Each structure stands twice: as structure tokens, then as C-alpha cells.
Amino acid sequence: MGPDMTMGDKKPDNPFPIVGIGASAGGLHSLECFLEALPKNFDFAVVFIQHLSPAHKSLMPEILRSKWRDHEFIEIEDGIHLVPGRIYLCPPAIEVRIREGAFRIIARPDEHIHFPIDEFLVSLAEDAAERTAGPIRQQPALDELQSVIQLSQETLLEEYAPAAVTIDQNYNILYHNGPTKRYLNQPRGAPTRNLLELIPENLRSRIRGAIYKVTMEAGPFSIRTSSGGDEGQKRQVSIRVSKIKDNLFLIVFSEKEGPPSGASSEYLETVCVEETAVRQLEIELSATRQELQTTIEQLKSLNEELQSSNEELQAANEELETSREELQSLNEELITVNAQLQSKVEEQEETNNDLNNFLSSTNIPTIFLDHRFRVKRYTPAITKLIKLIPADVGRQIIDMSQELLGPDFIADAQSVLENLVGVKKEIMINSDWYVRTALPYRTHDNRIEGVVVTYNNVTELKRAEERSSYLASFPQLNSNPVVEIDSSGKVTFCNPAAMETLESLGMDKGDVDAFLPPDLTAALRDWDKRNETTLYREIIIKDRVYGETIQLVPLFDVARIYANNITERKKSEESVQQRTAELERVNRELESFIYSASHDLRAPLRTISGFADIVAKRYAGQLDEKGSDYLLRICKGTARMSRIIDDLLHLSKVSRQEIQRKSVDLTEMASSIIADLREADPGRQVEAVIQKGLVVHADPGLMEVTLSNLLGNAWKFTSKTENARIEFGTFEQDGKTVFFLRDNGAGFEQKYAERMFWPFHRLHIASDFDGTGIGLAIVERVIHRHGGKIWAEGEAGKGTTIRFKLD
Amino acid sequence: MHTVLIVDDDPDDIELATIALEAAEPDINVRSALGGSAALALLRDGGGRPDLILLDMKMLGMNGFETLREIRADLHLRDIPVVIVTSSDLESDRKAADSAGANSFLHKAVNMEQFSRDIKSLLERYPG
Numbered sequence: 001m002g003p004d005m006t007m008g009d010k011k012p013d014n015p016f017p018i019v020g021i022g023a024s025a026g027g028l029h030s031l032e033c034f035l036e037a038l039p040k041n042f043d044f045a046v047v048f049i050q051h052l053s054p055a056h057k058s059l060m061p062e063i064l065r066s067k068w069r070d071h072e073f074i075e076i077e078d079g080i081h082l083v084p085g086r087i088y089l090c091p092p093a094i095e096v097r098i099r100e101g102a103f104r105i106i107a108r109p110d111e112h113i114h115f116p117i118d119e120f121l122v123s124l125a126e127d128a129a130e131r132t133a134g135p136i137r138q139q140p141a142l143d144e145l146q147s148v149i150q151l152s153q154e155t156l157l158e159e160y161a162p163a164a165v166t167i168d169q170n171y172n173i174l175y176h177n178g179p180t181k182r183y184l185n186q187p188r189g190a191p192t193r194n195l196l197e198l199i200p201e202n203l204r205s206r207i208r209g210a211i212y213k214v215t216m217e218a219g220p221f222s223i224r225t226s227s228g229g230d231e232g233q234k235r236q237v238s239i240r241v242s243k244i245k246d247n248l249f250l251i252v253f254s255e256k257e258g259p260p261s262g263a264s265s266e267y268l269e270t271v272c273v274e275e276t277a278v279r280q281l282e283i284e285l286s287a288t289r290q291e292l293q294t295t296i297e298q299l300k301s302l303n304e305e306l307q308s309s310n311e312e313l314q315a316a317n318e319e320l321e322t323s324r325e326e327l328q329s330l331n332e333e334l335i336t337v338n339a340q341l342q343s344k345v346e347e348q349e350e351t352n353n354d355l356n357n358f359l360s361s362t363n364i365p366t367i368f369l370d371h372r373f374r375v376k377r378y379t380p381a382i383t384k385l386i387k388l389i390p391a392d393v394g395r396q397i398i399d400m401s402q403e404l405l406g407p408d409f410i411a412d413a414q415s416v417l418e419n420l421v422g423v424k425k426e427i428m429i430n431s432d433w434y435v436r437t438a439l440p441y442r443t444h445d446n447r448i449e450g451v452v453v454t455y456n457n458v459t460e461l462k463r464a465e466e467r468s469s470y471l472a473s474f475p476q477l478n479s480n481p482v483v484e485i486d487s488s489g490k491v492t493f494c495n496p497a498a499m500e501t502l503e504s505l506g507m508d509k510g511d512v513d514a515f516l517p518p519d520l521t522a523a524l525r526d527w528d529k530r531n532e533t534t535l536y537r538e539i540i541i542k543d544r545v546y547g548e549t550i551q552l553v554p555l556f557d558v559a560r561i562y563a564n565n566i567t568e569r570k571k572s573e574e575s576v577q578q579r580t581a582e583l584e585r586v587n588r589e590l591e592s593f594i595y596s597a598s599h600d601l602r603a604p605l606r607t608i609s610g611f612a613d614i615v616a617k618r619y620a621g622q623l624d625e626k627g628s629d630y631l632l633r634i635c636k637g638t639a640r641m642s643r644i645i646d647d648l649l650h651l652s653k654v655s656r657q658e659i660q661r662k663s664v665d666l667t668e669m670a671s672s673i674i675a676d677l678r679e680a681d682p683g684r685q686v687e688a689v690i691q692k693g694l695v696v697h698a699d700p701g702l703m704e705v706t707l708s709n710l711l712g713n714a715w716k717f718t719s720k721t722e723n724a725r726i727e728f729g730t731f732e733q734d735g736k737t738v739f740f741l742r743d744n745g746a747g748f749e750q751k752y753a754e755r756m757f758w759p760f761h762r763l764h765i766a767s768d769f770d771g772t773g774i775g776l777a778i779v780e781r782v783i784h785r786h787g788g789k790i791w792a793e794g795e796a797g798k799g800t801t802i803r804f805k806l807d
Numbered sequence: 808m809h810t811v812l813i814v815d816d817d818p819d820d821i822e823l824a825t826i827a828l829e830a831a832e833p834d835i836n837v838r839s840a841l842g843g844s845a846a847l848a849l850l851r852d853g854g855g856r857p858d859l860i861l862l863d864m865k866m867l868g869m870n871g872f873e874t875l876r877e878i879r880a881d882l883h884l885r886d887i888p889v890v891i892v893t894s895s896d897l898e899s900d901r902k903a904a905d906s907a908g909a910n911s912f913l914h915k916a917v918n919m920e921q922f923s924r925d926i927k928s929l930l931e932r933y934p935g
Contacts, residue, residue, distance in 0.1 A: 599894070602915075603817065603820075603894055606917045607823075610917075613919040614823075638917065639917075642917040
């Protein structure tokens with residue numbers, strides 16, 4: 001907004017008083033008191049300036065308007081002319097000035113401390129000096145300072161508000177009051193607030209002294225001095241220093257006499273004239289003296305401290321001197337010792353060289369270990385066994401591939417450390433033989449600090465030994481051909497028997513390869529991977545067959561062939577095979593014949609049996625006693641023949657039937673058969689003892705046939721025994737389960753034990769015990785078909801035990 | 808009253824079976840044919856339809872299975888019950904008879920009492 005764009009009333013023609021009122025943020029109450037006393041109509045203008053936070057909107061106008069409705073409150077805007085009878089309020093965040101009876105608003109820069117009330121009042125005084133009055137309640141930013149200054153005219157201001165400044169302990173001026181510019185002069189250079197720089201040079205030490213004194217004594221202190229203006233006028237200036245509170249001082253300048261004020265810039269200067277001046281000087285001198293005295297005292301105490309420090313330093317120096325001398329003598333001793341050491345080192349070096357040369361020239365792998373099996377030293381030859389590098393010195397041998405050092409390496413080293421006795425062992429590493437010697441490592445003072453292990457390669461020696469023993473066993477005198485070949489298959493030796501064999505076959509030495517099996521090359525191919533292998537081959541040379549045992553001996557890179565003429569054996573084996581096959585065929589034919597013969601015999605038997613039966617029934621009355629008896633014998637004979645035929649068919653069936661193995665519970669099966677026998681023959685009292693849990697893997701039908709026959713026999717042959725007893729169970733023999741079926745019946749003579757199982761062979765006459773003589777033959781067939789075996793034991797009158805085992 | 812046809816190539820067996828049938832049912836009408844061809848001729852001649860045919864398995868010439876096949880192929884004869892008779896008691900023969908379409912299977916027991924019992928139960932199973 002431009003200065004010409006005036007708002008509000010025009011500038012009034014007649015001059016009128018303007019009352020400027022300043023207050024801090026909490027000054028509202030004071031204003032209210034003022035407004036209370038203000039008449040309804042007044043002929044002056046009131047301007048109220050308040051310290052307000054720029055960040056908030058002021059509620060002042062609203063508050064005032066609501067309370068004093070009679071008065072007219074106006075918020076100051078740029079360019080408004082002041083009019084009597086109105087109260088002007090200053091909004092926050094601006095600074096207000098008065099120029100030619102109108103307000104001018106200046107934006108407030110933020111970074112400095114502001115004194116909006118001061119600034120306004122100064123501008124008011126300048127603009128309307130004649131008509132300004134204002135009660136000011138001023139509360140500056142530093143609330144340490146509180147004063148109320150009553151203004152009426154500018155002259156009053158001068159008289160009752162002398163020039164004064166407030167300073168802090170660093171002489172920085174915090175606040176100016178009154179016409180301080182008379183006494184203070186801004187020097188050249190950057191603007192300063194420091195009082196000592198603003199006052200004349202000759203006053204500086206006195207002001208400093210005065211402040212010091214005020215600090216010490218708390219009471220005010222005054223300095224008097226004369227000053228001369230520009231026009232040679234002299235005036236007496238009194239500077240009163242008083243303490244407001246800690247670190248805050250009020251310096252008040254006042255004059256006793258002198259020219260009227262008005263000049264805005266005057267300079268103080270000291271002039272030594274007249275008695276007053278002398279007295280003044282004396283006072284100053286006395287003050288200076290006092291200051292000096294203080295300084296001297298301080299210096300004295302400082303000096304004493306320095307003196308005592310000096311003495312201490314002197315004592316220390318003496319001690320150092322002594323130490324230096326001691327060091328000197330020590331140094332001389334050290335030089336002597338050093339020289340001795342030097343010569344020792346040289347000796348040591350020589351010994352070391354000898355040792356190193358010895359170690360590197362010796363071809364014996366040697367390794368030195370400390371007591372924790374860390375590598376201390378080794379000979380280059382050790383790298384034949386284990387790839388050691390200088391960086392391995394200090395490493396634990398356990399961390400490395402210690403198996404390269406032979407079996408039980410750590411165990412032996414441990415034993416040496418524990419027993420302090422060397423360990424010597426013949427070991428094999430990578431097909432080489434070594435004598436490994438582990439000895440305790442003794443220091444010069446006979447302490448055991450580790451282990452020294454050496455390896456002596458004795459492979460050659462060993463091989464020579466083995467070779468000689470091998471040669472000693474060489475089969476020169478073997479009557480069978482023996483041929484030796486190397487790994488390439490080349491014959492390196494053949495014994496006399498081999499030569500004879502070749503001759504007998506019409507061959508000669510050049511045909512010795514005839515003993516080599518055709519697949520020998522393949523057998524030799526991965527030879528060195530094997531330790532020792534024996535192969536068996538059969539080869540044919542002309543019309544002979546040779547069985548050859550081939551012994552691979554990698555140690556000597558040879559293979560030995562031991563040949564055996566097995567021609568005859570082969571021939572007989574073949575004929576046995578042929579005969580067996582023939583027998584099997586005949587057997588099968590026989591089985592088949594038995595089957596069909598038995599079957600075919602049934603038809604005529606049935607004719608005889610059938611018609612005999614009819615004759616017996618229909619024509620019985622026409623026969624005499626003898627005829628009836630013969631007819632009965634025919635019937636019995638046919639019945640018996642029928643049973644034989646049935647059994648024969650059964651036997652044949654057992655031989656031909658395919659075996660189907662399943663899990664069979666023999667305990668249950670035997671119990672069931674015994675139950676059937678009891679039912680069929682309820683008059684018998686037989687004790688049957690059957691072992692529990694007899695389970696086999698066999699053909700269930702055939703096992704039923706077996707048990708029926710065996711239990712039926714036992715039942716039958718105990719029919720004449722009191723307290724008949726049948727026992728079925730198992731026992732272990734050579735890791736196999738053997739079943740037994742024992743009875744206490746008629747028994748038999750042991751010499752007939754084998755015949756029991758022959759078909760149609762009976763050990764008892766039919767009148768004693770009925771039977772076809774085929775039952776046990778069937779049983780034997782079943783057991784054989786299960787890959788098992790059956791045998792019998794007995795004694796006449798003492799019972800029978802049948803034992804069998806299954807495959 | 809049953810009418811039974813016995814087919815067998817052995818006159819002795821025909822005789823024994825006849826006696827067993829007559830023993831089981833005194834007023835039974837038993838007819839017989841000596842072999843498969845004779846049986847088929849008799850059946851097709853229209854000389855009376857039997858209630859049951861006892862057909863021997865192993866016969867010279869046309870055997871029992873062949874004869875049975877002919878009977879089953881003939882529209883007029885196919886529903887006459889046929890019992891295969893054999894001297895074998897093998898399970899395999901029993902199965903063969905079953906799969907050839909026989910209604911039943913009879914074993915020629917050597918023991919005549921046993922045979923008569925078997926005949927009797929057969930007649931009860933196939934009432935006239």
C-alpha cells in the first residue's frame with residue numbers, strides 16, 4: 001500500500017496531542033486502567049503499542065471494543081492520519097512510525113531483537129515533539145530490567161531520564177536509554193555493542209575497574225571525569241556503575257554542568273586542569289592503585305607457585321641424571337653381551353648350515369614333531385610320502401593326510417611321548433615297504449620335546465626276500481603242467497610237466513600258449529587293481545580237457561597257471577548226466593504206466609467185485625458153506641486190490657502233482673487228523689501230545705497226506721498198546737528244524753528201517769496190522785518233493801519214531 | 808417212475824448199473840446203448856424219451872464228451888439231464904465233465920454198496 005493511499009480521516013488542520021502507550025504482552029491490564037480513567041470524549045489521539053507474538057493473531061481489538069463501546073478503536077494501517085478522540089491499536093508483526101501526522105508501517109525483520117515501543121515513541125517525538133505525551137509501561141525482552149519512565153516533553157526526558165546503558169559481564173550493551181550518543185562513539189570498522197570500544201580509550205580501564213569493584217562489593221560505584229566538547233566547553237561527567245543483578249550492570253552517564261544540550265555528537269576526553277581535575281586524578285589514581293594492588297597480589301601468588309614447580313623440576317632433573325648414568329653402564333654391559341652373542345650366533349649359524357645340509361642331503365624321509373604333533377622340521381625326502389611345504393611348519397600333523405605317513409602314525413608318536421621309548425615298525429605305504437622309526441626328541445637338557453620319525457625304504461629288501469621264498473616254492477617238480485606268464489600274457493616259464501604234455505600231444509615248446517585260456521587278456525586287464533585273485537578255467541587242447549587254476553600275483557607282475565588233465569573226469573561226468581537224464585525219463589514213463597495200469601485194472605476188478613457181490617446177495621442160499629466161504633474170499637481180495645490200486649494212483653499223483661507252497665499250520669492239521677481218528681475209532685484211548693506253533697512253508701494238500709499217513713500209522717500200530725501215546729513235535733539239529741512223530745506202539749527191528757519206505761513193503765503181517773505198504777512210500781515221496789529227508793528209528797515192541805525235515 | 812438210458816461200451820458195466828438202478832427203484836424203466844453212436848440212434852429213433860442219461864466217459868469209438876456234445880446240439884434232446892460216469896475219481900475228469908455241459912458226475916465205485924448208494928441219490932436228484 002503506497003503512502004498516498006490514505007485510509008480513514010484526512011489530516012486534521014489543528015495540532016492536537018498524541019498519547020503513545022507501550023506495553024508488553026501482559027500489559028493489557030494497565031491499558032484497561034488507562035481506559036477506565038479516560039473520559040468519554042477526549043481531544044487527543046491515543047496510540048497503543050504492544051509487544052505481541054508475530055505468530056498469533058491479536059484478539060485485543062475485539063476484547064477492547066466489547067468492553068468500551070463508547071470508544072472508537074482503530075487498527076493501525078499504513079497511511080492513516082491520526083484523529084483526536086480515537087484509540088489506535090497496533091497489530092502484531094509490524095513496526096509503526098509516525099510521519100507528518102500519519103502512520104507508516106514497516107515490516108519487522110525477524111532475526112533481531114526489536115523494540116517496537118521505543119522505535120514508535122522516537123518517531124512520535126520526532127514528528128510531533130510539541131504535542132506528545134505518553135505513559136509508558138515498558139517491559140523489554142529482557143525482563144531483568146524494569147523501569148518506568150515518565151515522559152512529558154523531550155526536555156523532561158533529558159532531565160529525568162539520564163543517558164544510561166545496560167551491559168552484561170562481557171561489556172556488551174543490551175539496552176540504551178536516553179541520549180547515550182553523547183558519551184558513546186561508534187568507532188571505525190564493524191558496528192559494535194561493546195561498551196569498552198564505544199567509550200573513550202582513557203576511560204576503559206576505569207570502567208573495567210569500576211565494574212570489577214561493583215562485582216566484588218555489590219554497591220554502586222561512581223567515576224568522575226571532565227570532558228571537553230567540540231567548542232572547547234568543559235563539563236563534569238559522572239559515570240555511575242551499579243549492579244542490577246548477576247552479570248547485568250547499569251551504567252548511567254550524568255553531567256553536573258556544561259553547555260546546553262542539542263549537539264548530538266560530543267566526545268569525552270580527559271583533561272588535567274585545575275584542582276578538581278587533580279582531585280579527580282587522585283581518585284582515579286587511588287582506584288588504579290587498588291586495581292594494581294589486586295593484580296600484584298595475584299602475580300605474587302602465581303610466582304610462588306612457579307617457584308615451587310621449579311624446585312620440583314630441579315629434583316626430577318637430578319634423578320634423571322642418575323638414571324642416565326645407570327643406563328650408560330648398562331649399555332656398556334649390553335655391548336659386551338651382544339658381542340658374545342654375536343660370536344655364538346655365528347657358531348650356531350655354522351652348526352645350522354651343517355644341519356641343513358645334512359638334512360637336505362640325506363635321502364631318508366624324516367619328520368620332526370613337537371609334543372603336540374606340530375611339524376617342526378622335515379627332510380626334503382619326506383615329500384616322497386607327504387607333500388609338505390615350508391608353510392606346514394607349525395601345523396598339526398593331525399590336520400594333514402596323516403594316513404600317508406603309514407598306519408598308526410599318531411598312535412606310535414603318542415606311545416613315544418608317553419613311554420619315552422622308540423617305536424620301530426615295518427609298514428607299507430603306496431606299495432613300498434618302510435621301516436618307520438619313531439624316537440623321542442631330546443633337548444640338550446635331556447627334556448623330551450617331541451618325536452622324530454624316520455622312514456627307511458626296505459621295499460627292495462622285502463621284495464628280494466619274498467622273491468626268494470616264492471622261488472623256493474616254485475613248482476619245478478609238479479607232475480602237472482605249470483606255466484607262468486607276465487601281465488602282458490607272455491609266457492615267462494613252464495615246468496617240465498608242461499613240456500612233456502605238449503610233447504605227448506605232438507606239440508613243442510612253441511605251442512606253450514595252448515595252456516592260456518582264451519579270455520586271459522580280459523582277466524589280466526584290471527589285474528593291478530586286485531590284490532591276489534584265483535581264477536578257474538577249463539580249456540581244451542586237442543582231445544583233452546584241462547582244468548586250470550590261475551593265480552594272479554600282482555606283487556611280481558605274474559600269473560601262474562596250474563593245469564590239470566580232467567578229460568576222464570569230464571567224460572564220466574557227462575555219462576553220469578546222460579544216465580541221470582535217462583533214469584528220469586524211464587521213471588516218468590514208469591509213473592505214467594503205473595497210473596494208467598492202476599486205472600485200467602479198476603474196470604475188470606470192478607466186474608469181479610460187482611458180480612461177486614451180486615452172487616453173494618442173490619444166490620447165497622444156493623451155495624453150500626464152502627462155496628459161500630470162497631465167495632467171501634473173492635470179495636475180500638477184490639476189496640484189498642481196490643485199496644492197493646487207490647494207493648498206487650495216490651502215489652503216482654503225489655509224484656506228478658505240482659507243488660504249491662503256502663504257510664501251513666501243522667499243529668492245527670495234526671490236531672484235526674487226530675480228532676478224525678478218534679471219531680472213527682471211539683473205543684480207543686490214545687494220548688496225543690502235539691507241539692504248539694508248528695508252521696511250515698509247504699504244499700498244504702501233500703502235508704495233509706503226509707500227516708494223515710504218519711498219524712494213521714501211529715494210531716494203527718498202538719492199537720495193541722496199553723496207555724497208547726502219540727507225540728508230534730520238533731527239535732533243532734545243525735540249525736534246521738527236525739519234526740518227529742513218536743509212538744509207543746509195535747515198533748520194528750532197526751535193521752529194516754530203510755525198507756519201511758519201500759512200496760508194498762510191510763514189516764508186519766496183514767493179520768496183525770492192516771495196510772497196503774504204500775503209505776510210507778507216499779510220505780517219503782512228499783518229503784523228497786519238498787527237498788527234505790525222512791528216516792525212522794525203532795525197536796520191536798518199543799515203538800517207532802519217524803523224523804523228517806523239509807527244505 | 809424213471810426212464811433211464813445207460814450208455815457204456817462195456818456190457819458188464821451196463822449190467823451192474825442196471826442191477827444198481829433196479830435195486831434203487833424196482834419198477835424203473837432201464838434202457839441201454841452199447842456206445843455213443845448207438846445211444847444217439849436210439850434217442851433219435853423216438854423210442855421214448857429218457858428222464859436221465861448215464862453216459863460213460865471213456866468209450867471206444869465216440870466217447871462220452873463227443874456224445875454229450877451231440878445231445879446238447881440236438882434241439883429235441885438238449886434238455887435231457889446227462890450224468891457223466893467214469894471209473895476215475897480224478898478232480899480233473901470231474902471238471903472236464905462239468906465244462907462239457909454234464910448235469911452231474913458219477914464215479915463207478917468198485918464197492919457195489921457204495922455204487923448203489925450213489926445211484927440212489929442221483930435218482931432222487933433227478934425225479935422222473
